[in-house]
Amino acid sequence: DTAVSQTPKYLVTQMGNDKSIKCEQNLGHDTMYWYKQDSKKFLKIMFSYNNKELIINETVPNRFSPKSPDKAHLNLHINSLELGDSAVYFCASSQARGPTDTQYFGPGTRLTVL
Amino acid sequence: DAKTTQPPSMDCAEGRAANLPCNHSTISGNEYVYWYRQIHSQGPQYIIHGLKNNETNEMASLIITEDRKSSTLILPHATLRDTAVYYCIVRAYLNYGGATNKLIFGTGTLLAVQP
Numbered sequence: 001d002t003a004v005s006q007t008p009k010y011l012v013t014q015m016g017n018d019k020s021i022k023c024e025q026n027l028g029h030d031t032m033y034w035y036k037q038d039s040k041k042f043l044k045i046m047f048s049y050n051n052k053e054l055i056i057n058e059t060v061p062n063r064f065s066p067k068s069p070d071k072a073h074l075n076l077h078i079n080s081l082e083l084g085d086s087a088v089y090f091c092a093s094s095q096a097r098g099p100t101d102t103q104y105f106g107p108g109t110r111l112t113v114l
Numbered sequence: 115d116a117k118t119t120q121p122p123s124m125d126c127a128e129g130r131a132a133n134l135p136c137n138h139s140t141i142s143g144n145e146y147v148y149w150y151r152q153i154h155s156q157g158p159q160y161i162i163h164g165l166k167n168n169e170t171n172e173m174a175s176l177i178i179t180e181d182r183k184s185s186t187l188i189l190p191h192a193t194l195r196d197t198a199v200y201y202c203i204v205r206a207y208l209n210y211g212g213a214t215n216k217l218i219f220g221t222g223t224l225l226a227v228q229p
């Protein structure tokens with residue numbers, strides 16, 4: 001019973017292609033996130049959705065488009081892939097209860113752009 | 115969100131307590147201290163958080179100094195499976211639906227538990 005799952009686990013593709021990464025959480029949370037971890041292991045927020053509404057959009061190229069069809073899913077579509085997009089992408093979810101929340105992370109999707 | 119400073123790496127003998135320090139001298143009164151860890155090739159995992167009182171759960175203890183400018187994460191009996199990068203993060207009160215939801219990760223401390 002994986003709490004936050006991502007597909008695929010590995011993705012190898014050519015420059016210029018368009019690809020999607022899917023994320024699903026079965027925790028009943030209302031907020032979901034995408035983080036990117038680059039080759040130097042820096043982990044950085046990209047997007048956050050709360051109840052299907054975009055609430056955080058860091059300075060990410062508009063080639064990246066998140067889509068949340070419902071509260072349990074947050075997908076990431078990437079157009080015109082570039083070499084610099086190679087990274088591990090983590091999905092996370094949380095539920096606000098009081099002043100703090102705990103984020104639960106998925107296993108990650110390793111994207112390699114050739 | 116305030117900046118944190120952690121040593122880049124630490125060693126600990128298996129079975130001993132691991133004490134991981136974190137400096138957050140610019141922390142504000144409404145900011146919590148969170149700890150996450152990332153075991154190799156896995157997603158980050160929540161460990162514990164606190165505001166000003168010491169906290170303990172099944173994974174670890176968090177000791178926050180009285181002036182709140184530093185804290186220590188304690189793993190009481192480290193095992194080989196605790197080898198990971200540990201991140202100390204300070205974060206404002208959750209502004210429900212707002213930008214403070216995000217976690218800002220630093221470089222963390224690589225804890226190597228030795229057999």
